[in-house]
Amino acid sequence: MTGKTSAPIDRVSMEVTETSTWLRILRAARDTTPIFLILLALLVAIHIQSPAYNLVSIFKNGAPLAILAAGQLFVIVSGEFDLSVGSLITVVVTMSASISKGDPDKTLMVFGVMILLGIAVGLVNGLVVTRLHVPSFVATLGMMLILLGGVNYITGGTPLGDLPSNFRTFGRDEIKNFPVLGTLPNSIIVLIVAGVVMYWLLHRANFGRQIYAVGGNARAADLAGIDVAGVRTLAFIVSALSAVVAGILLGGYAGVSVQVGKGYEFQAISAAFIGGAALTGGRGSVAAAIAGGLTMQALFALLNVLGYPQELRDTVQGVIVIAAVAYASYRFRRAS
Amino acid sequence: MIALILTQARTKLGHFGHRVLTAASTPIFIVLGVIYLLASVVISVANQGTLLSLDALDTIMSRSVGLGIVAMGQTVALVVGSIDLSVAYLISVGAVYSSAIMQNDPNRMVIGVLAVLAIGALVGLANGLVITKLRVNAFVATLGMSFILSGVLNASFQNYSGAVPDQFQTLAYGYIGPVRVPFILLAAVVLGVWILLRYTTLGHHLYAVGGNEEAARLSGIRSHRVIITAHVICSITAVLTGLYLAARIKAGAPWIGPDSHYDLESIAAVVVGGTALSGGRGGVWGTVAGVMILFVLDTSFNSLQVNEFLQNVARGLIIIGAVAAYTYREHRRRR
Numbered sequence: 001m002t003g004k005t006s007a008p009i010d011r012v013s014m015e016v017t018e019t020s021t022w023l024r025i026l027r028a029a030r031d032t033t034p035i036f037l038i039l040l041a042l043l044v045a046i047h048i049q050s051p052a053y054n055l056v057s058i059f060k061n062g063a064p065l066a067i068l069a070a071g072q073l074f075v076i077v078s079g080e081f082d083l084s085v086g087s088l089i090t091v092v093v094t095m096s097a098s099i100s101k102g103d104p105d106k107t108l109m110v111f112g113v114m115i116l117l118g119i120a121v122g123l124v125n126g127l128v129v130t131r132l133h134v135p136s137f138v139a140t141l142g143m144m145l146i147l148l149g150g151v152n153y154i155t156g157g158t159p160l161g162d163l164p165s166n167f168r169t170f171g172r173d174e175i176k177n178f179p180v181l182g183t184l185p186n187s188i189i190v191l192i193v194a195g196v197v198m199y200w201l202l203h204r205a206n207f208g209r210q211i212y213a214v215g216g217n218a219r220a221a222d223l224a225g226i227d228v229a230g231v232r233t234l235a236f237i238v239s240a241l242s243a244v245v246a247g248i249l250l251g252g253y254a255g256v257s258v259q260v261g262k263g264y265e266f267q268a269i270s271a272a273f274i275g276g277a278a279l280t281g282g283r284g285s286v287a288a289a290i291a292g293g294l295t296m297q298a299l300f301a302l303l304n305v306l307g308y309p310q311e312l313r314d315t316v317q318g319v320i321v322i323a324a325v326a327y328a329s330y331r332f333r334r335a336s
Numbered sequence: 337m338i339a340l341i342l343t344q345a346r347t348k349l350g351h352f353g354h355r356v357l358t359a360a361s362t363p364i365f366i367v368l369g370v371i372y373l374l375a376s377v378v379i380s381v382a383n384q385g386t387l388l389s390l391d392a393l394d395t396i397m398s399r400s401v402g403l404g405i406v407a408m409g410q411t412v413a414l415v416v417g418s419i420d421l422s423v424a425y426l427i428s429v430g431a432v433y434s435s436a437i438m439q440n441d442p443n444r445m446v447i448g449v450l451a452v453l454a455i456g457a458l459v460g461l462a463n464g465l466v467i468t469k470l471r472v473n474a475f476v477a478t479l480g481m482s483f484i485l486s487g488v489l490n491a492s493f494q495n496y497s498g499a500v501p502d503q504f505q506t507l508a509y510g511y512i513g514p515v516r517v518p519f520i521l522l523a524a525v526v527l528g529v530w531i532l533l534r535y536t537t538l539g540h541h542l543y544a545v546g547g548n549e550e551a552a553r554l555s556g557i558r559s560h561r562v563i564i565t566a567h568v569i570c571s572i573t574a575v576l577t578g579l580y581l582a583a584r585i586k587a588g589a590p591w592i593g594p595d596s597h598y599d600l601e602s603i604a605a606v607v608v609g610g611t612a613l614s615g616g617r618g619g620v621w622g623t624v625a626g627v628m629i630l631f632v633l634d635t636s637f638n639s640l641q642v643n644e645f646l647q648n649v650a651r652g653l654i655i656i657g658a659v660a661a662y663t664y665r666e667h668r669r670r671r
Contacts, residue, residue: 081475128656128660132656132660132663132664133660133663133664133666133667134656134659134660134663135613135614135659137419137475137603137613138604138607138613138655138656138659139656139659141600141603141604141652141655142652142653142655142656143652143656144652145648145649145651145652145655146648146649146652146653148645148648149645149646149647149648149649149650149651149652150645150649152645152648153643153645153646153649157645266479266483269476269479270476270479270480270483273476309491311486311487311489311490311491312487312491313487314483314484314486314487314490315483315484315486315487315488315491316487317480317483317487318479318480318481318482318483318484318485318486318487319480319484321476321479321480321483322466322470322472322476322477322480322481325470325472325473325476325477325480326466326470326471326472329470329471329472330470330471333471
């Protein structure tokens with residue numbers, strides 16, 4: 001990521017910034033998937049069906065999935081997968097509880113430890129994929145088994161300890177008397193901050209352009225002087241860190257158990273795809289991935305409001321994921 | 337050193353020996369043998385019985401049947417360059433619907449089996465069509481299918497439903513002569529898939545499409561049909577595993593497939609056996625060895641009373657290690 005190697009890419013971005021902001025926004029609106037409209041339609045449908053339903057809660061409860069989806073997007077855009085995020089969430093929640101034992105003074109230290117853990121997990125995933133050339137599906141699947149086995153072994157299957165209240169405040173509490181919305185849950189603030197950081201990383205920083213280059217054509221990126229292995233490894237670290245943040249939020253309102261992260265890896269991948277990421281790498285946007293995660297949450301809420309059994313969530317999720325990817329691939333073929 | 341031993345053995349064993357030793361799956365069987373012997377030694381030293389007895393082998397084989405059958409289908413899916421994440425819930429579908437249809441009535445056995453096989457074929461067809469015609473990536477398509485099946489199953493069935501008649505349980509517990517019926521079932525599936533991959537036109541097309549779909553298509557292979565057929569075969573092996581599990585525990589329940597992680601386990605067994613995730617390479621015997629390696633390790637860990645959670649950690653390390661070893665060899669060869 002030295003200035004020298006990324007020079008040709010910088011010049012391209014210069015041309016983009018020279019065109020007017022409005023034109024760019026219009027172009028972006030045309031290029032993004034209709035996910036935002038779908039999300040809006042779902043929210044309206046929920047509101048019509050059940051006017052008393054607190055729409056803010058969808059954003060609050062959907063925040064961990066949305067953050068996770070955006071983190072997963074980095075890995076997907078670079079042409080890989082990360083199946084280890086669900087188990088990493090479980091590790092974050094249970095280990096935070098057993099390290100802090102409910103002591104508020106230890107929260108800051110626990111955050112530090114968890115961030116280091118996230119970096120370590122992402123680094124190992126990235127190194128196994130890039131240096132040992134293990135397909136990311138297998139590498140992160142192995143990491144998932146290792147993390148789950150490890151956390152179950154240490155806790156004996158029933159984690160002890162509580163999360164301190166200043167740890168749980170991020171996911172659980174909300175700012176009262178907030179204008180317009182009434183209340184503003186802290187998790188939404190975390191979602192916005194994480195979203196802005198990841199947006200900047202993927203769409204504004206050199207790192208982001210390099211991820212797109214690597215995902216679009218790794219060989220070409222390599223020849224252009226991009227450190228392909230390094231970029232992929234960093235993408236895994238971003239994904240793991242998003243799991244740490246999601247785990248901290250989930251620790252706020254889900255209980256401390258070894259089940260807390262279960263299924264989140266596939267939900268995050270689904271959400272990223274619903275948002276319009278291409279599996280071959282190279283496409284997708286942070287905002288759309290976040291909208292994808294929130295859309296899934298809104299969909300679950302709508303099914304709930306309509307009185308369908310909980311179990312049908314899975315079926316709807318499956319249909320939506322397939323439909324979203326089929327649509328994206330149709331658009332891609334028509335465009336090219 | 338191993339190469340030297342192999343060369344010497346090759347000259348001594350003649351033509352057949354040469355073919356066995358140069359087969360792609362031979363190294364994995366050597367690994368299996370080494371693991372098996374090592375485990376036997378460790379276990380007998382620790383005085384936890386022996387792995388070398390026929391009884392112990394019998395146990396390992398019985399536990400391998402369910403995974404073995406579906407892993408054969410997964411091999412076909414991976415060879416064609418695809419993947420099937422829907423097998424775990426499809427196994428549940430096979431087990432639940434067969435026992436729900438049979439309702440403990442021997443006269444309904446045939447209809448139960450046929451219905452479940454038809455469901456399997458349909459799911460495979462749907463997977464194949466979504467992948468080829470809608471151009472949805474196989475990972476996402478079959479993951480989506482897995483969600484769909486999960487929702488339908490869990491919304492319609494709570495727990496064990498119906499029962500298979502005693503006669504049907506022969507599939508899991510019966511003997512033909514001295515041989516267990518499940519071993520015959522597994523052997524039939526293994527041989528069937530082996531013949532398919534090795535001696536039929538479809539088999540060659542599977543490898544060709546898996547190696548390079550575009551090239552295969554340009555040389556006149558109807559690649560879409562090949563991929564769809566691969567998924568139908570894979571799904572049928574999944575419901576066969578479901579039928580076997582229903583025979584084994586008398587009734588099906590929605591959780592029996594996903595609880596044993598048949599989706600990820602079958603993929604792990606296939607890749608540990610040397611079939612590439614990228615398609616076009618690998619085969620049946622590697623998968624057989626892969627399945628057996630996983631179960632030899634399981635059995636030895638259990639008899640050594642290793643913590644079950646640590647077993648998962650070891651399993652993760654072994655899967656990564658095995659695949660890293662293959663790709664390392666591959667990279668060295670290319671240089």
